[in-house]
Each structure stands twice: as C-alpha cells, then as structure tokens.
Amino acid sequence: MTTEKTISLEINGRFFQAREGMTILDVAKREGIPIPTLCYHEALESVGNCRLCMVEITHPDWKGWKGLVTSCLYPVEEGLQVTTDNKTIWNTRRTILDLLLARCPDSDVIQKLAAEYGVTVTSYRKNDVETKCILCGLCVRVCAAKGANAISSAGRGIEKMIARPFDQPPPDCIGCASCAHICPTGAIEYEDTPEVRKIWGHSFKMVKCESCGRPIMPEKQLEFEAEKSGLDPAYFKTCSVCSQRKSIDTIRSAFDMKAVGLGEPVEVAR
Amino acid sequence: MQKTLTITPSRCTSCRTCELACSFKHAGKGGLGIARIRTFMFGEGKNQILTCFQCDEAACVKVCPVEALSRNESTGAIEVNEARCIGCGLCSIACPFGHMNHDGTNGIAVKCDLCGGDEPACAAFCPSRALEYR
Amino acid sequence: MRIKSAKSLESVTKKVRGEREKIETEVLVCAGTGCLANGSLGVTEALDRAIHANGLDVKLSLGLKTTGCHGFCEQGPLVVIQPKGIFYRGVKPKDVDDIVEKTLKNGEIVERLLYRDPNTKKRVEQYVEIPFYSKQQRIALRNIGKIDPSNIDDYFAVGGYAGLAKALTKMTPEEVIDAVTKSGLRGRGGGGFPTGRKWKTCASAPADTRYVLCNADEGDPGAFMDRSICEGDPHAVIEGMVIGAWAVGAHEGYIYVREEYPLAVKHLQRAIEQARERGLLGDDILGSGFSYDIHIARGGGAFVCGESSALMKSVAGEIGEPRAKYVHSVIRGLHDKPTVLNNVETWADVSWIIAEGAEKYAALGTEKSTGTKVFSLVGKVKNTGLVEVPMGITLREIIFGIGGGIIGNRPFKAVQTGGPSGGCLPESKLDLTVDFDSLTEAGSMMGSGGMIVMDDHTCMVDTARYFLKFLVDESCGKCVPCREGVHQLHQMLEAICRGDGRPGDIEKIESLSDVIVEASLCALGKSAPNPVLSTLRYFRAEYETHINEKKCAAGVCRNLFTFRISEEKCTGCGLCLKACPVDCITGEKKQVHTIDEEKCTRCGACRNVCNFDAVEVI
Ligand SMILES: Cc1cc2nc3c(=O)[nH]c(=O)nc-3n(C[C@H](O)[C@H](O)[C@H](O)COP(=O)(O)O)c2cc1C
Ligand code: SF4
C-alpha cells in the first residue's frame, strides 16, 4: 500500500488539504474557487499556453519572495500561500485578454472574457489576418489523445498557426471533429452533409445508420475506432436513437411472443 | 453486497415519475428529455423501463478516448467525469442499447450513475415499486 | 591504443611532450571558421608545399599545424610562428614564399604582415605585445590557437585529460562536486546558475538514469565563443563532460550543436571518436570501471532551442518548445530523468578547474563571479573578436583597452551586453565591473557574453526595435505574453521610429513589458523587454524626442531627420558627392556642397565618408 502524501496549503487565506501531485488549479476547482482558463482541459495534459490562470504564490520560507505562476501547472507544496485574485493578477489577465482581443477581434468568446476585465476595444494594434484561433493548443492535444496525431502547430512566434502539414489535408486525420468540438473559440470549421464531412481540406464519406440512414461518423473514423477499441465495427453502425428503438422493439416483440419471465423482476444493474 | 437497481416491468404503470425524479436530481429541473431513465408504454398494461445496464464489458468505456468514463467500484455504476469529457459522442454510438445520451447544450455525456450510492431517485420515488434498489 | 589507467596517461603525455620538444619552429595557421572564410586553407596548403620544397621540415625540425580560432577574426587569416611568437595577419598564399624565405630560413620579419596598432599606428611583432591579446587571461580558450584540434596527442601534450584522470582516481564524485562548488563557477550559457549546486541537486535526485548534456546551440547572433571552443579545443569540452558525468553518476550524454556549425560538429565528432579509441570515453574509462558516452544531437537552429527544456525536448525528438520548469530539469529533464545541462564554455572551465584546482579558479574574478569569461566583442570598436578576461574587469577596459576604442575615434554611445535580450548600457556605466550581478543590476545581463559597441551614430530607439524584431521572430509562439506581447511592443517601436509615436506610448510600453516579464513561460519572453526597458532607462529622452518632436538626433530613423552639409566644416573635397547613390549632392570642388533634401534617401553614405564631420543631422 502506498500512502499518498497529504499536503496542506492556503488559498486566499483559507486552508485546504490536497494530494501530492495535484496542481493549484485542481484544488481551486475542487473547492469552487474561480480561476479563468483558456488552454486547460481536465482530460488533457496542461501546457501553460494562455497564462490566464496565473495566480500569485509565496511561502513563509521564501523571505518575502512572491511571484506569478500558472495554476494549471504548479504542483501544490506544503505551506504554499496562494492568492487567486489581486491587482497584479487582474492586470495580467486583463493585458492577456487585451492582447488576445487584438489577435482575434471577432471572437465572441474572447470579446466576452475581455469585457469581464473591462476591455471592450483592444488597446493594441489589431491583427491584419482574420483568425479566431488563440493558439491554446487544445485541438492538437485532443487529436493526440484520440490517437490520431493528425494536426500540429507550425511556424514560430506571431506566425505560428495550427496548420495542415505542407498545407495538404493532414494524412492522419480521421475526421472525428474532436478538434472542432473542443476549440474554445470555434476557430475550426467543418461541414456535415448527409454524405460527407468536410474538415481540414478532407471530404470524408460518412457511414450511415443502418436503420435510419442518418450520418454517424466518417468511414475512416469507424475503422480507426473499431481497431482502437477492439470492438466489432457493427457497434458503430447504428445511431443511438435507433439503438434505443431496437432495444424497445426487442422488448415489445418479447411481450408479443409472451416470452418467459417478462413479468418477473429483471436485474438491470450488475 | 453491492446493491442493484431492480426493475419489475409488470408493476410499472408508466407514470413517468422516475424520469421526473431523475431529471430533478441530476439537472435540477424537470425536463423529461434529460432523464437518464425512460419508460415505454406498449399498451394493454405492458410497460417497460429502460436505463443503463452498467455492462461489465461496457462498449462506452472502451471507446472513450480520454478515460472520461469509469466504474465507481463502490456502486458498480459507470460514471461520467464531466470535466474530462470532450463531447465527442462516440460512447453514445457505441452503446448497443442506446442508453447513453448527451447534454444538448454542451455535448457532455449523460448517463445513469445510480445516484452515486444513495438510493437512486427513480427507485425512491417510484409509487408502484417497479423500481427498487436492493 | 586504449589508455588503460591514469598512470599510462601520464606516460603518454610525457611521450608526446618529448616529441613536441624536438620541434624547433612551429607554424600555426588559424583554421577557425572566420579565417577559413578568409582563405586560410589555401595558406596552409601553400605553406606545406613551400616548406617541403625547401626541405625545411627536416632541417628545422619544423611543425606546421592548423589550429582553432585565435579570436582576432577580422585580422585573418592569421599565422603565428613559435617559439618566437611572431604574429602575421591577413596572410595570403602569395605571402607564403616571403614567410618561408625570410622568417623560416633567415629569422627575419616580414614587416608588411605585422599587425598595426590602430591607436599608436606602430607595427607589433609579437603575439603577446598586441593589446588585444596581452590584456586577456585565457582559461576556456587556453589551448585554442596553440593545438591542432584534430589531434588528441596535441591535447595530451598540453596536459589534457589530466583533470579527468585526477577526478577518477583521486576524487570521489562528492569531492568533484565540492571542488566545482568551491571554484564558484557559474554557468556561462546565460543564467549564471552555480554549477556545483546544479550538479549536487542532480546527483541527489533519486533515479536509475541520469544525463549530462552540453549546450552548444549558441543562438545569439554575432556570438561565436562556443563555436570556437568546439572547433578549436573539443577535447576540453569532452573532458569536462566526463568529469561532470562521474560527479553526478550519468552514463550517457549529448552535445546539442546547431546545424549551422558544420565544422564544430566535425571536430567534436572526431574528438569523440578519438576519445573513445583511447579509452577516455565509453566503457571503463581509464580502467576505472566508470562508463559514459557522448552522442551529438543537431539542432535546427531555432534560438529558443538553446533554452534548457526546449533543448531537451529537441534532443528527445519532439518539437523544441519550452515547458514550465516548476519541476526543474536537474530533477526531471531529458526523458524525464535528472539531467545536467551546461554550456560549452562551462564545460571547458570544468576540466581546467579540476586539473588546476578550484582555489586557483576562485582566486580570479570577483567574489560572486569567479574566474574568467569569454566575450565576443563586436560593433564599432577597433579590435573585434573573442576576448577572455577575468570577471570584474570594467567595460571600459574591455572596450578601450582590449578593443582599442571606437572606430574613427567617434564618441562612445552605448554597449549592448547579453545577447538579443540583453540591455544597453550608456557611457556613465563604462566603469561598471563586468560580473553577473552588476550587469543585471544595471538592467542588462551577462547572457552568453555578447558585447556590441555602439557609437554616436546609433539611435537607441532603433536599436531596441532591431533586437525586438529578432525576438519576435524567435519567440516560439507558445505563450500569449511573449507571442502577442513582444509583437505588440515591436509594433509600437516601429511606429515610433516611423514618426507615428503618440504621447502615452512610453507608459504603455512599460506596462506591457511588466506583464511580459511576469507572465511569459520561459526566459526568452521574460527577458524580451530588456532591450526596450534598458534603453528607456538610460535614453528616455531619445524616445521622447522621437515621439514629441518627431526627431531622430542620431540620424537613423529616416522619417525623422534630414541631412545638411555644414558650411563651416565642408572643405569641398567632393568625397560625399561621389558616395551618394542617388546623386543628390551638388557642389564645385573646394566649395561648400549641398544636399537636395527632396531627393535624399537618408542612407547616410555621405556622412560615413566625410572626413570632417560636415554632414549634420537636423
Ligand atoms: C531563449 C534562450 C536561449 C538560450 N540559448 C542558449 C545557448 O544558445 N547556449 C547556452 O549555453 N545556453 C543557452 N540558454 C541558457 C540555457 O537555458 C541554460 O541555462 C544553459 O545551457 C545552462 O548551462 P550553464 O549553467 O552552463 O550556463 C538559453 C536560454 C534561453 C532562455
Ligand atoms: S484552433 Fe481552437 S483549439 Fe486549436 S489552438 Fe486554436 S483556439 Fe485552440
């Protein structure tokens, strides 16, 4: 048995217990202390790109030293004293959102967040290129989590972007659109028709529900999912509505056939 | 012994109290659409209740790319970690029974969690003991 | 032949020394990148032919060898003749016959090839008399220019690998760490972190595997100290690394060299092979049972890849982007294992420290910045090149003593230290002692040792703009404050230089800089506002004139000044008239010339050629 070390720390003057290895943000979330984030997702590795989650830390042993750290990455330490909101933090977040608004003046998500910090019009020079992407990197990380690893960032500095390799449709893309769903600003576009899904320059043929004909997922994704999960491809060929209907139909016909035991209790749970 | 949610269809009157109780408990509001349990009337008093079977070899768990679904060992229920869920919808397609749903507003997976070990609301409120937790 | 023990290393050293003592005259041709570019290969070949043709090699017991960079690149190709220490500069293949005839055969000097002191205008015969060299104290560069880097025997002859032998046979790993700690050595790659402390943390981090790496990325534009060491004395680096590996218990390591340094890669590669062959690298080093091996990893050349966490990612084959180092890389570095990363110069110092003793090193320099540091002195200074000086020397001694002062004896305006994200220091700081802490306190930094001297024709706003542009291009783009913030800083400076500056810009620059410093993920972003902050600190008035009066007094920002020829100063020599690329200067010989302001593009060609400073900025 490994006994997990418990750590006590102070956030905004209140004391909390945490497990070793948790981040400041983990504890704050658990305790309902609000910290804004843009590049954080619980299921994905934290990278510290947006810097919005910065909080101030100090420690009785640090001789008065204090500084800003990203709460999504900073591991809790015994005796740590955290402040999640003060003038410096507020100003840092405001400046970051002001900068992001200069980058993406048309993003409603950024507009809304920036407005919370009193920025309605950016004080910096607006981007000449139209984009909603804030380079949080969530799309790249979710794609990696899916196991497809199809997209990545390209370029450096202000020229950096989430790009298709060599401007071609990314060969490893399976068309799952997870990137588009996770993107906080809706920067990734895709288009679904009953026949195809268009994303990242691909046009994927859709698998249709065997019962109702509604498109379910791209064929390429189906192959990928079946192989990855080890499940029979048939699992992915019926939409959830039809699966439910099928279950109902099965029961109905069982009633009609006066099948055994249906008036008796059925154990549903394990 | 782990308790189980037991359904006795012959006692079900299809009053839909379970659906209401479920949505109140989980969403704090009474929209029937977001209940994790559903009742069906086949006429002539033949009613049926459908909810997650908490399968041993659950397809939803197998397909989730981010381990947002996992079994609560004390209740036996498969639970959604909402913070982890990326809303890709794969679990609801993979479930052969159609028991997995998604929240219409944020796409997060929604399913029966047996109310985390308390007596499930559906069973607690079922007036005809068609649902029991024992 | 493998050297199987410290004892046999001693006899090898004795043997090669003996061989070298028989050589009466040695001709050393610099084959550093700078001299090679100037044609030193041709000089070597010509010398070789001429020496053979004259049958001198036998008669004079003459040795000819190519060495690493002497540091005085602008004077190259350089040829030094030992033991007399005759220093020839700017040698061309056609000069070779004279050198052989006069110097080698008859012991005479070839006057025209001697170095001429730009201040005294006197020709200097001896290497050691040239102020550029005489004021230096070389530790990291100790062997460069003296040994043939492709020959491990040459390194043995100067006592090479004795430090390693001492560490392995006479010292425990703890004693090695203690010695490095006592020496006071601080990292030469920029951060100035105490090397001993770094090693100690790594050695005590629980792990089954540890790595010892060398940072030879050298991304600072204009810096070439690490390249020179890798090219000119690769074994000093390797020896240092093996000592470090012994101290922390590592068995594998990498030297991360930038792709643009092919010669460094070649010399390091060859040195690694030689060291392996001789049993100084690989398994059972010097029969001690300890093993450590080095591989070369090549960097793609992004500046940010020199940052430790980005470098380790790059070595591991991932995208070279920094990560947050809340858990430091000495604990979790390459492949998540405890890793020591030190700079090339740091490693070269380590091998010296162990061989010569920590006290001897600690006695040099200042209390908190011990030892020596190599600087790459460039810009508007008479002697440019690599200089190694004890810490604590003043900027004035470097720039005016070693560097010989400002070209054309123009007024000194500023010196930029610390590479692109360093700061600019004004004349009032010339007597500042050069050490880690004073430089930081003054708003600049040591960095990896870049030193760019500027004269009065330099605009400080434009200078800040120039460095920011570099940083905008080199920011990896991962985090918002650096990617967006430094870009916006640069945009504001562009506007100011263009004449579009507005009141309030300075304050806006300052407050944005504060956030960039506080909130950026890695040290690139954290230090990126330095060029603008330091110039604001010392040259604020210049910003104000740019913004409020739309004037650039230095005559650099083209929208903000015009040139006029002074009636008092112009002698009518006509030099400017010939230099003007757009023919907008008119004037009769011996009459005052005039510039057509409409046509003038403000390129400054006239100002640069005028011997009487008659072209004025208004
Ligand atoms: C943007 C950036 C670039 C860097 N480039 C270099 C470099 O080219 N060479 C180097 O030795 N250190 C470089 N460093 C410093 C390294 O991160 C690291 O501190 C150093 O290699 C440690 O070795 P030292 O302690 O011997 O100096 C850089 C740091 C930053 C932030
Ligand atoms: S496309 Fe969306 S998810 Fe991807 S980096 Fe940009 S903002 Fe983030």
Ligand code: SF4
């Ligand atoms: S500070 Fe700049 S270089 Fe460093 S991680 Fe952020 S964007 Fe990249």
Ligand code: FES
């Ligand atoms: S959420 Fe922590 S840096 Fe973006």
